[in-house]
Amino acid sequence: MRVSFDVMKSQIKKVFIKYGMSDEKAEVCARIHTESSNDGIYSHGSNRVARFVGYIKKGWVDINAEPSLEKEFGAVKVFNGNMGPGILNALHATDCGIELAEKYGIGMVGLKNTTHWMRGGSYGLYAAERGYIAISWTNTESCMPPWGGKDCKLGNNPFVMAMPGVANPIMLDMAMSQYAYGKLQVTRLAGKRLPFPGGFDKNGNITDEPGPIEESMRILPMGYWKGSSFAFMLDVLGAVLADGVSAADIDTIGKGSCGGASQVFIIIDPKKATAEAELKKTIDKAITHIKSSALSENSMGIIFPGEDYVKARKNHAENGILVDDSIWEEILTL
């Protein structure tokens, strides 16, 4: 079904207030969830509301906790998220990073002891809409085998790069696995195969059939050994820069997905390097360049990172935000 932005946001806000959030905090969290759905990232928008409420009920997220500053040096700050709502902690860290970038040209904020930030791209877009560049990531619990192994010992750590664009921010938000579990499920339910192999079956055969991969939990890192190494770097660098923990410890905390995770927010003011008019020209030229390629056979077009969310927004503005009937039903009854 389709629901307007305002209806979705106010309904989610109502749910969060019901479970104890202040009006102000519920407003922000509801806005971020709704924006994610509005950008086409339903999995981390409307579809995560019930799970977040479950986390509150179990005491995995402390809705009243505020981030507290633990370390500070020049353009670096480290916060303890105190297991507060991941969205609010991450926005606080991004705001601090922007302040540091304003003062020093670049700033780095480490955030430990936080909870699921939902869609990483939210914070990249937040910074880019305000004129800044963001390089950011979170570590997670182990949910992917390292290359050469068969047990899940690696986080599927999303990595975000965002910058102001010509009309809208350019933004990359990618996890380290080739496919999300959600994609495996949707593909299996549709009785289809993945466009490219997505993991191994339990006997170690690489396969494009989603079912056997869901069963073995042996999802493929993007680019095989490359995504595996990148995921490891993000995990350990995240822990070190946030003075927090890596997947090994997140696994034992027992407070749900990303409960106790470490996050990094590097924010840069591009105007300290490139004049604003020049920046737009540079971006425009780079976009024109990749789009000048002849299309490949069966191409679905050449898009730059972030072009898809703009398209989703346009569709949703015209028709309302797409939401699964059962998901919306659940939100109404939470």
Added chain:
Amino acid sequence: MRVSFDVMKSQIKKVFIKYGMSDEKAEVCARIHTESSNDGIYSHGSNRVARFVGYIKKGWVDINAEPSLEKEFGAVKVFNGNMGPGILNALHATDCGIELAEKYGIGMVGLKNTTHWMRGGSYGLYAAERGYIAISWTNTESCMPPWGGKDCKLGNNPFVMAMPGVANPIMLDMAMSQYAYGKLQVTRLAGKRLPFPGGFDKNGNITDEPGPIEESMRILPMGYWKGSSFAFMLDVLGAVLADGVSAADIDTIGKGSCGGASQVFIIIDPKKATAEAELKKTIDKAITHIKSSALSENSMGIIFPGEDYVKARKNHAENGILVDDSIWEEILTL
């Protein structure tokens, strides 16, 4: 054949001096080339000496140029590389980044108008050996099709993340394609297939046969659309943060691979976030964690990023550095 570190370095230095470099600069460039070979990255060590000399002869690299500071604000500096030797420019940028990180906890150096930095990992290791974290990348000329396209309109931009480790630095140095052209060539000459598909033939069929990919130049980005988007971000972010140019312009400069490229060096002092003893414990735990996975079928082991260069160093220290007979012959006669 095998050549000792000192013999290789002094021979390469002799060559560089012959082509006009000062003793001091030739020493540094020869050391970096030799270290790359010593770390097992022959393609960017001994195997690049002749090509670099070719660039000097053609006037593509100005061996006497020095980087000049163009912009400065807080913890951000932007240099013009003035088409000087890529190795010297990149080391200068890394040194400046370290100074900034020492003062502000984090620093960002943009470097435009530079030339091929050879192995990106050199600068990551340089920073990590001195106790710093490095996040760094370069853009390049177009040499890979964007996802959905068939023409080379995207750089194969290497991305580097390095940090101090328990014994040796941990370091990720990865280009955006699934395989390097060198790997395609070696595999073809050995009459073998790639372990996984590496690109498309000229008719758009995905293939693990190296020959048809070399012919079509349609190499695969790692993780398909993911590596394509990541490569684009690095290209345009590199241009913006260095006040320089993207692949679209590098293609037209006509001064060889990476001639006129833009590079970014983000350097962070981890001690501002995590105490040194804690850092080693965090890394050790993360390494133990991934290695605790059962091995997959036909596994070649689970390694962390950077484990391979330590292994290569050990072998080379015992037996001399491996170098192709014809490559060494060529260096001797340059």
